[in-house]
Amino acid sequence: MPKMQLERLLRSQGFGSRPECRALVRSGRVSIDGMLCDDPFAEFEPDGLLFSVDGVLWTYREFAFLALNKPAGFECSHKPKHHPSIYSLFPRVLLTRNIQAVGRLDEDTTGLLLLSDDGQFIHAYTSPKKRIPKVYDVTVKHPVDTLQVDALLEGVQLHDEPARIAATGCEVRSEHLLRMTVTEGKYHLVKRMIAAAGNRVEGLNRIAIGGFPLPDSLPIGQWIWLEASDLARLARPQQ
Structure with missing residues (x-):
């Protein structure tokens, strides 16, 4: 992957528009690999890049792949009618990335729910032909x-x-x-x-x-990033 300017990199990760990301950097709120960077046009290799915004550590991810342990009483909708939205359980930067539930669980159904901003991934795991x-x-x-x-x-x-x-x-x-x-x-x-x-x-x-179980260590209402090994397990039938 080619190098990216910092303001563009932050925008791709959900931290706002280019002007907003530029202001974020220039105000001294962004560090790269532990070093403060106030140049929004500085270029970095994005793959695996560690950066922090306001002291919160992030890793660059081209796409967001997430697993939520859905609680009861939440709707899988951006515009819920009777109950809180599952999207209220995620930080703003992920909502800015436009993460979407991969299929839906009823309000009273709990457990494993996938979310992503990758349209191909969402299609693959919701297509009836795939029979996941x-x-x-x-x-x-x-x-x-x-x-x-x-x-x-x-x-x-x-x-x-x-x-x-x-x-x-x-x-x-x-x-x-x-x-x-x-x-x-x-x-x-x-x-x-x-x-x-x-x-x-x-x-x-x-x-x-698929072959990916809801992690025992994931509390109800919490979410995790899915890593490459998790995505590989998703693609395999459960053992």
């Missing part, structure tokens, strides 16, 4: 029986769907808890499938996408 496996822990109202599990694995008929839809995995974890894998991305899919099998969803938590 998504794993959910599903708390149900009534005790699970083998007939329900068999129905989910063989395929259930949903309203307005021409063909039956089957889970690619369904494991009974306890009397009221299923671990279910689906590869479709249809509206309220897991809830509708469980209802069609004769039960009702009381709680829904997404724990994995």
